[in-house]
Amino acid sequence: MTRTASIPTTETDAPRVGARGWAALVVLMLPVLLVSVDNTVLSFALPEISIALAPTGAEQLWIIDVYPLVLAGLLVTMGTLGDRFGRRRMLLIGATGFAAVSALAAFAPTAGLLIAARALLGFFGAMLMPSTLSLLRSIFQNRDQRRMAIAVWASAFSAGSALGPIVGGVLLEHFAWGSVFLIAVPVLIPLLIAAPLLVPESRDPNPGRIDLVSIALSMATMIPVVYAIKSLAVDGPSLTAGAWALLGFGMGYLFVRRQLRVKSPMLDMALFRRGSFSGAILVNLLSVVALVGFLYFVSQHLQLVLGLSPMMAGFALVPGMLAMIVAGLSVVPVSRRVPPHIVIPAGLAFSVAGYLIVAFTTHEHGVLPLVVAFVVLGIGIGAAETISNELILSSAPAAKAGAASAVSETAYELGAVLGTAVLGGIITAFYRGALVLPEGLPADVAHAAGETLAGAYTAAQELPGQLGTALWDAAAAAFGSGVMVTSLIGAGLVVVAGVIAAVTLRKAPSH
Structure with a gap:
């Protein structure tokens, strides 16, 4: 049976919240800040993690990607459970688990255990993010106020990303890499105290029954698809990648088919027929791919190729993060x-220009083009994220805010996986293909240098004199050769996002 999505009525005349509502917004920003700080800190800590734990190229990508991979598989499930059992309740459970596992991740002795801890963080993180956005939908019923609240919500990601490099830089210069995970504890304790006092509980008044089959199908859809993308990016085309992709798409077909037939679907598929919903999700996805892919290779370029400390590399990207915040608020x-x-x-045109600056000037001119490029790129991403998230929430019925928020967050986390796996995989492939190793290297050193840029950096530091210098010069040149191609591909993805917005959002209400 095909279901029809409820079409929201005009909300500009809905009741406006007072000081308590805005205080609740401040509380809800804590987990958002934490997740964004965690992502940026980890990107900047990756060189030190690579040196300390000596992960392979595949493990290095898994350290970054397993967290959003698990989130992507569980977000819709957790969003739906939040609609049923209470969004604030899910938020508090997720915060407690996230803080505890972060403490464990800080002391992981091997790359494998760190990957496992990151997977658990993804499990509890899946409870956090849909809850924050869906609670905003229930607190801010007036659309003008909700636009501003969502702009603050989206800007919190940028603020956390701006804060992450600085805080992470200080920690990494004075403490071991594990310290970057411990910042979750002081951030989440105030949330656990204040949320029960300021954030009202909300849930779907008619949630229907729990559909375990749909839950299993949603996970069986997302995880194989993302794994296939990662396998393709790291190892190239293979039967294994094709088999995982086929499995994921097959499970996705079964998931959609079930949602169209059951009386109380886990996710109302009729929402995707609305351009303001499906178009906004695609814009969200591609914008995050562009942003995360940029941060992945630029953080390594700043620290390893240009020789900046983690703190100085963080400061180099702060202007871009601030531009993202200002753009997100100004677009309201x-x-x-x-x-x-x-x-x-119009906003994404700036992001295209940012990538083009990187493509054609970075290799010759060092730090300044990266600073300027990220400022320009941040303007477009900030505006696009604010508007797309607001459209996603406004297109869904209030009672299903958790599920709609989960779809938005799934797009965000899938974009994070794609940004690292695709753009990160492309630059890794170019690095390996362009690397010309100097003669006389031991076999194990040559293998480590051929895996990752960090591996080459570590090997070059341990080799004597001219041999170490020759290895590092070759590695830096090989990495730089991939920057142009990767940046052009990133610019192309942003162009696609702009075209999708221009075509699908024509009928989306602006007020």
């Missing part, structure tokens, strides 16, 4: 007057 009054199918492509 603009979006009341200019329709989204114009605002989003």
Whole structure:
């Protein structure tokens, strides 16, 4: 049986919240800040983690990717459970588990155990993020206020990303890499105290029964697809990658088919027929791919190729993060007057320009082009994220805010996986293909240098004199050769996002 999505009525005249509502927003920003700080800190800590734990190239990508991979598989499930059992309750359970596992991750002795801890963080993180966005939907019923609240929510990701390199840089210069995980504890303790006092509980008044089959199918869809993408990016085309992709798409077909037939679907598929919903999700996805892919290779370029400390590399990216915050907040009054199918492509044009700056100037001119490029890129990403997230929430019925938020967060986390796996995989492939090792290297050193840039850096530090210098010069040149191609591909993804917005969001209401 095909179900029809409820079409929201005009919400500009809905009741406006007072000081308590805005205080609740501040509390809900804590987990958002934490997750964004965690992502950025880990990117900047990756060189030191690579040196300390000596992961393979595949393990290095898994350290970054397993967290969003688990989130992507569980977000829809956790969002739906939040609709049923209480969004605030899920938030508090997730915060408690996230803090505890972060403490364990800080002391992981091997790359394998760190990957396992990151997977557990993904499990509890899946409870956090849909809850924050769906609670905003229930607290801020007035759409003008909700636009601003979502702009603050989206900007919190940027603020956390801006704060992460600085805090992480200080920690990494004075303590071991594990210290970057311990920051979760002081951030989440205030949440656990204040949320029961300030954040009202909300849930779907008619949730229907729990559909265990749909839960299993949603996980069986996301995890194989993302794994196939990672396998393709790291190892190239293979029967294994194709088999995982086929399994994921097959499970996805069964998931959609079940949602269309059951009386109380886990996810109302009719929402995807609305351009303001499906188009906004694709814009969200591609914007995050561009952002995370940029941060993945730029953090390594700043620290390993240009020789900046983690703290200085963090400061180099702060102007771009601030530009993202300002753009996200400034686009709110603009979006009341200019329709989204114009605002989003105009903003993303800046992001395209940012990638082109990286492609054609970084290798010759060092740090400054990266700073300017990220400022320009951040303007477009900040505007696109604010508008796309607001459209996703406004297109769904209030009672299903958790499921809709979960779809938005799934797009975000899948974009994080794709950004690292695709753009990170491309630059890794170019690095390996362009690397010309100097003669006379021991076999184990040559293998480590051929795996990752960090491996080459460590090997070069241990080799004597001219041999170490020759190895590092070759590695830096090989890495730089992939920057242009990767940046051009990133620019192409942003162009696709702009075209999707221009085509699908024509009928989306701007007020």
